[in-house]
Amino acid sequence: MKNSTRLNPNQGWKLSGLLNELQRIHRDDVKRYTSGHLNPNKLFNPNKPTCFWSGSFGPIRKQTVPKDQFDEKSAKMKNALSEFSTNTALVSDASDSPGFLKTLDIQSQSGLLPRLPISDIALEQKLKEERKKLHDEMFKKDLRLPELRLLKYKSTKNSRQCLSSSSSRDEYQFISSYLSGVTKKDKFLKFLQFEKDVVAKKDLVESDFTGGKVAISHEKKLEQELQKIHDNTPSQFNRLHVFGNIFEDICNSSLMFGDLLKEVKNEYELYMAILLDSQPSIQYKTLLAQVKGIEKRTVMSSDIEEARDEVKRLVKVAKEALERNEELRSELELEELLSKTPSTKSESPESEVTEEKMLTLTEKIEEKRCEILSKWVEICALEKNIKTNLTHAGIANIIENSIKSIETEAVKLETVNAILKKKIIDSELRIKESLDRYKIAQEDQQKFWSFFDSILRSDEVEEYWENAM
Incomplete structure (x- = not known):
C-alpha cells in the first residue's frame, strides 16, 4: 500500500503530488529517528532499588532551614535589584544638549562591592581602583553612535x-x-x-533616461518665448534670436550630446561668417540693407493713414495758397487799370499837389506790385514742388511699405514651407517605421505610397489648399 502511494517519475509531476510526497517522506524520517537507537527510551536504564515501606530504614526526618536565613537572602536580592536600577539610571550634566545620549553615573559605594572576607582587603582595593578607572574613562564621556562618512x-x-570637474576632489x-x-x-x-x-x-x-521630459520643457519654453513676440516687432529676427537661445539651452543641458550640438552650432556660425565674407561688396551691401530692413518696424495700416492725412493737409495748404494767389492777381489787375486812367482835372497849383501825391501812390503801387510778383514766383515754385515731389514721395512711401510687407510675408511663407517639409519628412519616416514594424511587404508598401501620392495630387486636395490659402 505504501509503494502504491508513491509517485511514478514516468508520469507527469503536479504540485499537489509533490507536496504530498514531501510530507510523507518527512513523516517517515521523523518516525525513523524517534523509533531508532537514538531514542532515549531505548537506552540502557538499570533498575533502581525499591523500598516497599518507608520505615524500613528508620524514621523520616525533615530538613528544615532557619527562617532568618531565607529573610536575609530575600533582603539581599531586593537590595541588589534596587541598587542596580538606581545606579544604572541615565543621568548626565550634558543631558540638555541635543544629539548626545546620557551617561551612566555610577557611584562607587562600598556597599555595592561584593561581601569579601576581611583578609582580602587588597583584592577589594584593587576592585575599587578598576571600577573607578572604568568610570572615569568610559562612563564620564557622552556616548555617541557611529557616524557614516559618505560622498556628497x-x-x-x-x-x-x-x-572639467572630473579631476576635482x-x-x-x-x-x-x-x-x-x-x-x-x-x-x-x-x-x-x-x-x-x-x-x-x-x-x-x-529619472528621465530618454530625455522626454527635458524635450517637453524646452518645447514649452519655446512656445512661451514665441508667444511673447509682438506683431509690430521684426518677427523673423526675434524668432531667430529665440531659436538660438533655446538651442544654446539644449547644448548646455544635454549630458550626452551637448558637445556634439555645440560643435554643430559653432561650425554653422563659422560657415555663415565665411559665406558672408566671401560675398562681393555690392551683394553684401544689399544683404546688409535687407537685414537692416528686417530689423526695422514692419509697415502697418496706421502708418499709411498718417501719410494719407499728411498728403491731405499739404493739398489743403496748396489750395489756400492758390486762392490767395487769385485774390492778389485780381487786386493787381485793378491797380493796373487805375494807374492807366488819365487825370481830367485842371492844371492848377492844387493839381500839382495832387500829382505829387499821385506819384507817391504810384510808387507805392509799384512796390506792392514787386512784392506780389515775388510772392507769385514763390507760389509757382511751391505748386511745381508739390506736383513733382510730394505726390511721388507719398506714392513711393506707399509702394515701399507694400514691398516690405510682401517681403515679410514671403519670409513667413518660406519658414512655414520649411517647417512643413520637415514635418512631411518626419511623417514619412514614422509611416515607414510603422510599416516595417508590422512586417508589410515591399510591394504592398509601394502600392500604399503610390495610392497616397495619387490622393495628394488629386484635384480635390489642390482645390482645398487653394481655398485655404
Missing part, C-alpha cells in the same frame, strides 16, 4: 562641466545613523530621510 550628492551638470559628509533615534518612530523617520538623501531611490525611479 552633486547636482547633475552638462557634459562640459562634468569633464570628492567631498564627503558625515551623517548620523538612524539607530541614534530615541524612539522607533524617530529611527524610522531617520531611516526614510537617509533613503531620500543618500540612497535616492525616488530620483532613480523618476
Whole structure:
C-alpha cells in the first residue's frame, strides 16, 4: 500500500503530488529517528532499588532551614535589584544638549562591592581602583553612535562641466545613523530621510533616461518665448534670436550630446561668417540693407493713414495758397487799370499837389506790385514742388511699405514651407517605421505610397489648399 502511494517519475509531476510526497517522506524520517537507537527510551536504564515501606530504614526526618536565613537572602536580592536600577539610571550634566545620549553615573559605594572576607582587603582595593578607572574613562564621556562618512550628492551638470570637474576632489559628509533615534518612530523617520538623501531611490525611479521630459520643457519654453513676440516687432529676427537661445539651452543641458550640438552650432556660425565674407561688396551691401530692413518696424495700416492725412493737409495748404494767389492777381489787375486812367482835372497849383501825391501812390503801387510778383514766383515754385515731389514721395512711401510687407510675408511663407517639409519628412519616416514594424511587404508598401501620392495630387486636395490659402 505504501509503494502504491508513491509517485511514478514516468508520469507527469503536479504540485499537489509533490507536496504530498514531501510530507510523507518527512513523516517517515521523523518516525525513523524517534523509533531508532537514538531514542532515549531505548537506552540502557538499570533498575533502581525499591523500598516497599518507608520505615524500613528508620524514621523520616525533615530538613528544615532557619527562617532568618531565607529573610536575609530575600533582603539581599531586593537590595541588589534596587541598587542596580538606581545606579544604572541615565543621568548626565550634558543631558540638555541635543544629539548626545546620557551617561551612566555610577557611584562607587562600598556597599555595592561584593561581601569579601576581611583578609582580602587588597583584592577589594584593587576592585575599587578598576571600577573607578572604568568610570572615569568610559562612563564620564557622552556616548555617541557611529557616524557614516559618505560622498556628497552633486547636482547633475552638462557634459562640459562634468569633464572639467572630473579631476576635482570628492567631498564627503558625515551623517548620523538612524539607530541614534530615541524612539522607533524617530529611527524610522531617520531611516526614510537617509533613503531620500543618500540612497535616492525616488530620483532613480523618476529619472528621465530618454530625455522626454527635458524635450517637453524646452518645447514649452519655446512656445512661451514665441508667444511673447509682438506683431509690430521684426518677427523673423526675434524668432531667430529665440531659436538660438533655446538651442544654446539644449547644448548646455544635454549630458550626452551637448558637445556634439555645440560643435554643430559653432561650425554653422563659422560657415555663415565665411559665406558672408566671401560675398562681393555690392551683394553684401544689399544683404546688409535687407537685414537692416528686417530689423526695422514692419509697415502697418496706421502708418499709411498718417501719410494719407499728411498728403491731405499739404493739398489743403496748396489750395489756400492758390486762392490767395487769385485774390492778389485780381487786386493787381485793378491797380493796373487805375494807374492807366488819365487825370481830367485842371492844371492848377492844387493839381500839382495832387500829382505829387499821385506819384507817391504810384510808387507805392509799384512796390506792392514787386512784392506780389515775388510772392507769385514763390507760389509757382511751391505748386511745381508739390506736383513733382510730394505726390511721388507719398506714392513711393506707399509702394515701399507694400514691398516690405510682401517681403515679410514671403519670409513667413518660406519658414512655414520649411517647417512643413520637415514635418512631411518626419511623417514619412514614422509611416515607414510603422510599416516595417508590422512586417508589410515591399510591394504592398509601394502600392500604399503610390495610392497616397495619387490622393495628394488629386484635384480635390489642390482645390482645398487653394481655398485655404
